[in-house]
Amino acid sequence: MPVDQVTQNALRHVAHHMADAARVETLKHFRTSLAADNKCDDSYFDPVTEADRAAERAMRDVLAEHRPDDAILGEEYGATSGESGLTWVLDPIDGTRGYISGTPTWGVLIAVSNENGPIYGIIDQPYIGERFEGGFGRAELAGPHGQRPLGVRQGRALSEATVLTTFPEVGTAQERAAFEAVANRARLTRYGMDCYGYALLAAGQVDLVIEAGLNAYDIQAPIAVIEAAGGIVTDWSGGPAHNGGRALAAATPALHAEAMAILQAAL
């Protein structure tokens, strides 16, 4: 289902409105002594804050008013069906561990998807005031030092590449070993960036982001932003990544192929 220009503009307008609303809610509690819940079993620490829930509610309120026929998939409040063929995929705070630690690398993720995956996305960092946007012919960063186009960087082989991931653990032991096989051949590896790593790839600052154990709402906005900036995101086998699981994001097809061959050989 193609989305016409008028609808694209309407979707962009609504997405920015949602991101603005989520900024207000996430910043209310950021760097305050909030109580973090623990929604998972005790083997895995995944805090969910009041800010997380309030930000998703604020975004859903915008959708209820402006896009009542679209479906929603949100981290906090699950799936809401719709009839337009479009789904909003929302992570109100991606990187809750970073959020509760006060780091400026968590983000609000907003994607619009059709039956084939994400077609538009926003990665917003409320504390810095940075918004990375991609889709509908646009790839742009608006931040504290102005606006600039997003674009991946070209021509780096793995030996010259910077690789990012959130956790040194990267999923299972086998997945970690596969990640390390790639990282060991890269020039530089950095950790702890949450969704900000994908934004840096779209901005041409790093070359690869490799993760595992993702949910759809963790990866759909990054896919839209990176693809709009000229990059490529798949799972570790080259298939679609928008349903979550393992993700391999690369600046170029050549680098993507080089990293994927190593991941495959190590699995």
Next chain:
Amino acid sequence: MPVDQVTQNALRHVAHHMADAARVETLKHFRTSLAADNKCDDSYFDPVTEADRAAERAMRDVLAEHRPDDAILGEEYGATSGESGLTWVLDPIDGTRGYISGTPTWGVLIAVSNENGPIYGIIDQPYIGERFEGGFGRAELAGPHGQRPLGVRQGRALSEATVLTTFPEVGTAQERAAFEAVANRARLTRYGMDCYGYALLAAGQVDLVIEAGLNAYDIQAPIAVIEAAGGIVTDWSGGPAHNGGRALAAATPALHAEAMAILQAAL
């Protein structure tokens, strides 16, 4: 040698002037396609950028004009002797790996030391526009969302604590094992924050920062800011950390003692 109130005010004024000058230089090249040199041997990747050198020169120019009798120890241009009994300890870009990756967690570090160690310090993050300041009776953050006092948080045992470090590798294999012995008993461990981790400790967001292989210019400003915010920084044996090496920064004496006992048992 005590520093009188008039001198304290002059030192603060000069330090902010230096931080402002370093912001200009570091931001000129941040997120541009700069060429990173490699000043170390090929076993250890430590890029030094033109921005690093330009920022230190800009800070030294301020000192030459306003504090010509003070000594200087800078990462890029080494030691300059002085006769006042005070030394400026400068790291123009702490976290050069973060800087070249585009992350917002590197910083400009400025400390003033006497014969006993740092008495005043600034941790500045130019891209976000955040300045963490401590010493001379002041502990304060000025950032994009206004000013607020800095203060460590109280009352967390290690089992409830958040631990930060820059690299999962943390120095030697033995040092890494000791770090992991502490991290394994903490609630949450995060990586990749460079000097920003110390700032978050002073801001009451995290409880411990543990690092190794530091230089004096990496740790003196963090010591001043954290101590001013009510925290404690020593080496892993409880001795002074201001000459570099291993650092253990903690929000409270109890948490410091708990972590140090584990580090000592593991070494």
